[in-house]
Amino acid sequence: MTSTNHSSTVITGIGELTTVDPDHRVLQDAAVAIEDGRIAWIGPTRRAPAADVRWDAGGRAVLPGWVDSHTHLVFAGDRGAEFEARMAGESYSAGGIGVTMAATRAADDAELARLLAARVAEARAGGTTFLETKTGYGLSVDEEVRHARLASEAADVVTFLGAHLVPPGAEADEYLDQVCGPMLQAVKDHVQWADVFCERGAFDEDASRRVLLACREAGLGLRVHGNQLGPGPGVRLAVELGAASVDHVNHLEDADVEALAGSSTVATCLPACDLSTRQPLAPGRRLLDAGAEIALASNCNPGTSYTTAMGFCVATAVLQMKLSLHEAVRAATMGGAQALRVAEEVGSVELGKRADLQVLDAPAAIHLAYRPGMPLTHTVFKDGRPDA
Numbered sequence: 001m002t003s004t005n006h007s008s009t010v011i012t013g014i015g016e017l018t019t020v021d022p023d024h025r026v027l028q029d030a031a032v033a034i035e036d037g038r039i040a041w042i043g044p045t046r047r048a049p050a051a052d053v054r055w056d057a058g059g060r061a062v063l064p065g066w067v068d069s070h071t072h073l074v075f076a077g078d079r080g081a082e083f084e085a086r087m088a089g090e091s092y093s094a095g096g097i098g099v100t101m102a103a104t105r106a107a108d109d110a111e112l113a114r115l116l117a118a119r120v121a122e123a124r125a126g127g128t129t130f131l132e133t134k135t136g137y138g139l140s141v142d143e144e145v146r147h148a149r150l151a152s153e154a155a156d157v158v159t160f161l162g163a164h165l166v167p168p169g170a171e172a173d174e175y176l177d178q179v180c181g182p183m184l185q186a187v188k189d190h191v192q193w194a195d196v197f198c199e200r201g202a203f204d205e206d207a208s209r210r211v212l213l214a215c216r217e218a219g220l221g222l223r224v225h226g227n228q229l230g231p232g233p234g235v236r237l238a239v240e241l242g243a244a245s246v247d248h249v250n251h252l253e254d255a256d257v258e259a260l261a262g263s264s265t266v267a268t269c270l271p272a273c274d275l276s277t278r279q280p281l282a283p284g285r286r287l288l289d290a291g292a293e294i295a296l297a298s299n300c301n302p303g304t305s306y307t308t309a310m311g312f313c314v315a316t317a318v319l320q321m322k323l324s325l326h327e328a329v330r331a332a333t334m335g336g337a338q339a340l341r342v343a344e345e346v347g348s349v350e351l352g353k354r355a356d357l358q359v360l361d362a363p364a365a366i367h368l369a370y371r372p373g374m375p376l377t378h379t380v381f382k383d384g385r386p387d388a
């Protein structure tokens with residue numbers, strides 16, 4: 001009989017447990033009891049309660065599952081040649097989105113669903129237990145609604161990104177009317193969030209504001225792609241409109257950092273994307289020092305960041321963004337949960353929260369950065385059940 005039939009489990013022999021308790025951030029030789037998919041007890045192994053299933057972690061480290069708050073998983077096709085050209089000196093531009101739009105429109109529902117499921121499974125195998133994904137490669141009413149529907153069957157939360165690019169051949173004002181009108185009405189029941197790519201070559205400040213206000217009016221929460229390729233209005237706009245997050249944040253002026261620090265808008269750093277586009281790494285250290293909340297996410301997409309590896313993002317944040325291991329893990333768990341406004345449910349090992357956990361094949365979480373690139377995920381628990 002497998003543990004999936006049981007309603008209580010206790011994980012014992014945890015070599016190092018990462019919690020959010022400010023006084024006991026890391027517990028040694030710990031145990032976690034789970035009832036009906038939620039964390040019911042945390043303490044030393046020697047006091048572990050009885051349960052239907054006793055699962056021995058064998059001295060391994062346990063931490064919350066990653067909360068990946070920024071991905072673009074609804075796509076077909078491959079842009080390896082574009083990436084190779086970039087590594088040879090070409091610069092990234094928003095225009096590549098049109099290439100993926102064409103490939104994705106050409107894929108039928110079954111193919112897109114298969115690709116999505118494979119990407120979600122890949123993320124899960126790397127320790128991700130809660131995942132956002134976006135539309136944004138459809139860029140017509142019918143395609144955006146199709147992508148939103150497929151995304152909602154695969155991801156935990158979905159973001160409408162009709163304002164990703166004015167599709168090739170379309171007229172900007174007409175497209176904007178469509179995004180804010182029929183497209184929004186058609187997708188809104190499949191999504192919880194709306195986003196806009198506020199950047200030169202995509203949508204300017206006025207267009208971005210218009211999209212965000214229309215989406216807010218339709219009942220969606222807001223997020224923004226901002227300050228990725230150069231300084232710009234994205235961060236300011238996100239803060240002004242009370243967006244839950246502004247993502248990329250590579251090119252920040254002091255006023256942007258101050259605005260974020262005094263707000264509830266989470267600054268989401270995407271280090272895998274920064275490396276793949278040869279942008280300066282987002283200033284995670286500076287943002288934390290200023291008092292801003294940050295998240296780390298994969299930004300998995302075929303153009304700028306073709307990876308779901310949150311462990312790699314955490315390692316990069318430690319090795320190159322100068323975050324401590326604890327800060328990086330927090331950003332990739334609680335930070336993501338705050339960016340998606342689901343921190344009451346997921347993002348930390350806390351009583352009452354969902355038992356979404358990852359067991360590392362390592363005695364301590366620092367191995368994520370100490371052994372970068374190694375496949376350290378041993379077992380992932382989702383809602384208290386271990387993946388097979």
Ligand SMILES: N=CN[C@@H](CCC(=O)O)C(=O)O
Nearest residue numbers: 096097197225299301303304
């Ligand atoms: N920057 C905007 N959108 C994606 C990239 C999209 C693409 O190039 O396909 C991103 O987050 O990096």
Ligand SMILES: [Zn+2]
Nearest residue numbers: 070072225299
């Ligand atoms: Zn993105």
